[in-house]
Amino acid sequence: MDVSTSFARLLSFILLLVILSVNADDVCVKRSACSCVFPNGTGIDLSPSAKNSVYTSVNTYESKQNGTQLDMSVYFYHPCYDVTLAADVVKPEANNTCKSYLSICRHKFTLINTNNKTTDTFVRNGEAYDFLGSANLSEFAPNGSYIKYANLPSYSYVYLVCAETDDEFYIKDLTEPNEIKLQFFSRNACLRQIDSNRSVGSTLLIIFFCFVIFYLVLGIGTKKFLMGATGVEVIPNLMFWTELPLLVKDGWAFLISGFRLPSRGPGPTTASDPNSYDSI
Missing domain, CATH: 2.70.130.10 (Mannose-6-phosphate receptor binding domain)
Structure with missing residues (x-):
């Protein structure tokens, strides 16, 4: 499966999510x-x-x-x-x-x-x-x-x-x-x-998915046609999205520990970089 086919399927899936979010079930929601x-x-x-x-x-x-x-x-x-x-x-x-x-x-x-x-x-x-x-x-x-x-x-x-x-x-x-x-x-x-505009939630949802589509189209197009990337490398900020789950995990651990750094294990200590995270 080439990159263009994968990109087309990804874009179709995102467009489907947008359509489903915008055209939600046509239900008359009870107000009173x-x-x-x-x-x-x-x-x-x-x-x-x-x-x-x-x-x-x-x-x-x-x-x-x-x-x-x-x-x-x-x-x-x-x-x-x-x-x-x-x-x-x-x-x-x-x-x-x-x-x-x-x-x-x-x-x-x-x-x-x-x-x-x-x-x-x-x-x-x-x-x-x-x-x-x-x-x-x-x-x-x-x-x-x-x-x-x-x-x-x-x-x-x-x-x-x-x-x-x-x-x-x-x-x-x-x-x-x-x-x-x-x-x-x-x-x-x-x-x-009765209501002149869409609800705030629907408006924010539309804006979010439009931003996601714009981000993917611009990023994939830039990396593929300007930088010559192939395969999964065409995904913009691939390293960030790959490491995001671990970053979230570390942030959550830092939060539940009361914003304290983890204790150091036994071993030789070295002078830390004054500009590093550990020196804060």
């Missing part, structure tokens, strides 16, 4: 309970949608024929932070786990028609309030399409739909009891620019 940001600075922020009142959505299911019994569930949702539902929203029922701070709650009850001839004689029965999620136990989908709230062993998903309308909250899918899927329509769910 209702915001996330992609590496390019765009993201989603539902903070303007957070308000004092909660969003509600109702699901009705006719569990018996002729409308004699209706199973109903009302879902309450508050983005960004946990709230306590008002007393007129959550009744002090015995079967109630929505008394604490939360982001998602479900109110289930049954309407029973006590008179089949009249549609206005429904009586509520079997009421229950179920805690479904907290802002402290939430995470964004990698692509920012939903927020997942943990209520182990179950999960609640709020899918974010970009819509140029007022904020609206709907039920998406309830077929899987342990994976409740809801939808939140909002203009704040649209992707927009």
